[in-house]
Amino acid sequence: MSLSYKCLCVLYTFVVNRSFVISASPRCILFFVFLFFFFILPYDSFAKKVEVLYQGRTISIQGLKRGKVDYLFGAEWARVVGGTLVWDGNGRSFSIQVEGHEVVFIPENPFVRVDGSLEAYPLSSRLEKGEPLIPFEILGDLFDLLIGRDIRWFPSKRRLVVEGSPRNIRGVNLRGDLLKTEVILKIDGPLRLETTTTEMGRLILRIEGGRMRPEEFTFSQRFGALRKMEGEQLDRSAKILFHLEKGFEGKVESDSEEIRITFTPMPKEKREKGIQLEVIVLDPGHGGKDPGAVSPKGVKEKDIVLAIAKKVKRLLEKRLKVKVVMTRNKDIFIPLSGRAEIAEKTKADLFVSIHCNASPKRRRSGGVETYFLSVAKTDWARAVEARENAVLLLEEHPQKTTATLQSILSDMAQIEFLNESSHLAEMVQEEMAKRVPIENRGINQAGFYVLSHNYCPAILVETAFLTNAKEERLLKQRKFQEKIAEGIYQGIKKFKSVYEERLNQ
Numbered sequence: 014m015s016l017s018y019k020c021l022c023v024l025y026t027f028v029v030n031r032s033f034v035i036s037a038s039p040r041c042i043l044f045f046v047f048l049f050f051f052f053i054l055p056y057d058s059f060a061k062k063v064e065v066l067y068q069g070r071t072i073s074i075q076g077l078k079r080g081k082v083d084y085l086f087g088a089e090w091a092r093v094v095g096g097t098l099v100w101d102g103n104g105r106s107f108s109i110q111v112e113g114h115e116v117v118f119i120p121e122n123p124f125v126r127v128d129g130s131l132e133a134y135p136l137s138s139r140l141e142k143g144e145p146l147i148p149f150e151i152l153g154d155l156f157d158l159l160i161g162r163d164i165r166w167f168p169s170k171r172r173l174v175v176e177g178s179p180r181n182i183r184g185v186n187l188r189g190d191l192l193k194t195e196v197i198l199k200i201d202g203p204l205r206l207e208t209t210t211t212e213m214g215r216l217i218l219r220i221e222g223g224r225m226r227p228e229e230f231t232f233s234q235r236f237g238a239l240r241k242m243e244g245e246q247l248d249r250s251a252k253i254l255f256h257l258e259k260g261f262e263g264k265v266e267s268d269s270e271e272i273r274i275t276f277t278p279m280p281k282e283k284r285e286k287g288i289q290l291e292v293i294v295l296d297p298g299h300g301g302k303d304p305g306a307v308s309p310k311g312v313k314e315k316d317i318v319l320a321i322a323k324k325v326k327r328l329l330e331k332r333l334k335v336k337v338v339m340t341r342n343k344d345i346f347i348p349l350s351g352r353a354e355i356a357e358k359t360k361a362d363l364f365v366s367i368h369c370n371a372s373p374k375r376r377r378s379g380g381v382e383t384y385f386l387s388v389a390k391t392d393w394a395r396a397v398e399a400r401e402n403a404v405l406l407l408e409e410h411p412q413k414t415t416a417t418l419q420s421i422l423s424d425m426a427q428i429e430f431l432n433e434s435s436h437l438a439e440m441v442q443e444e445m446a447k448r449v450p451i452e453n454r455g456i457n458q459a460g461f462y463v464l465s466h467n468y469c470p471a472i473l474v475e476t477a478f479l480t481n482a483k484e485e486r487l488l489k490q491r492k493f494q495e496k497i498a499e500g501i502y503q504g505i506k507k508f509k510s511v512y513e514e515r516l517n518q
């Protein structure tokens with residue numbers, strides 16, 4: 014600072030002192046101008062005060078410029094937001110802890126861990142003389158949500174503005190199954206609530222004095238009784254709009270920590286018609302460039318399962334009069350995520366994925382089995398899981414999908430409908446097994462990607478083994494395919510009637 018200030022004064026004297034300017038040659042002046050812009054100016058911007066406007070107060074803090082990036086000291090930021098700066102023991106990372114949240118930085122690394130989840134940012138933190146520095150520019154993205162205030166950096170004015178009142182509606186949890194859906198809003202309460210029910214099957218919840226980030230409370234995925242949810246921040250209140258499935262109603266309760274909205278079927282007298290499971294998604298596995306399992310004689314899983322799925326579709330439409338959506342009805346490749354997306358878009362009530370089994374090393378293995386989504390419990394279940402998930406590697410954005418594959422386990426922790434999926438698996442398995450002359454391998458659980466993104470009861474059927482010579486012959490026969498299809502149909506029918514009865518009590 015002082016050095017550059019002196020240089021600036023010298024330059025100023027040279028330029029302003031007319032007699033000197035007149036006597037100095039233009040080359041000499043150019044030299045000093047060059048010196049100013051290319052040496053003195055950058056040096057000057059190494060350290061500068063930055064004005065922080067925090068909730069109306071102005072605080073002056075030390076900033077640093079490296080290249081084109083403005084940094085502030087981690088310790089200063091912790092002080093501004095009322096948090097603490099914590100070093101890990103080995104000095105390889107540092108964290109800012111604020112309002113129960115933790116943001117972990119690794120110097121020179123674009124990844125930042127925010128409350129346990131890793132996120133990449135365009136600029137990295139750095140270390141200088143043992144002092145952790147954070148780029149001003151990423152503060153907003155990192156801390157906005159955590160401290161519930163708007164954080165904006167104005168580089169040209171070298172000013173950081175932090176404003177807005179803290180959020181008091183902090184997040185949402187969904188729980189439930191087909192019979193009951195619960196939405197739990199975490200609040201710093203108590204808050205006054207107002208509920209309105211509209212004709213169109215909507216429930217509007219207005220939270221007086223509520224402050225939230227609307228996108229956190231907005232999603233269009235079907236979840237139990239919920240078709241979708243929309244959050245809106247108004248001047249003096251927060252509003253959440255719940256779109257409900259036909260025949261459901263909501264009840265709102267709250268205390269100082271949470272607001273619970275419970276959706277259950279309306280009592281019979283209020284309903285025009287019973288609640289029904291109306292949309293069934295059938296998912297013939299594999300397709301296109303992904304043949305699935307291939308028998309020694311070249312029979313492909315993708316062809317067999319499509320034929321079976323078409324038969325199930327006909328039975329369901331003809332006898333149960335339900336809407337059936339196929340994830341594919343010809344030989345095309347559909348990524349696993351695309352299959353779950355179809356289920357989501359059509360607001361599926363049930364999801365049934367159809368496959369053929371394989372055991373290349375043990376050709377005598379055979380039988381029919383049905384899976385629902387959970388953590389694989391046995392080596393066999395893990396092997397089937399690995400085979401059916403392997404298609405993720407064929408998908409177009411492998412990086413993304415491998416990452417997704419790794420997160421299956423964490424996703425599964427949020428899986429609801431586990432009970433219902435296992436019931437559906439039981440019913441379908443029982444009905445298939447009693448119709449076909451092969452071993453009943455029972456129901457099983459594993460982490461199938463295609464099931465993990467469904468918000469409805471979902472199962473995966475492994476009809477028979479393509480690697481078993483006898484079963485390979487059977488799988489090609491129309492009669493066997495019809496028996497399997499009939500079994501799947503009967504299982505779905507049973508499940509539908511049991512659940513509809515419970516829903517419409």
Ligand SMILES: [Zn+2]
Binds near residue numbers: 298305314367368401
């Ligand atoms: Zn398969």
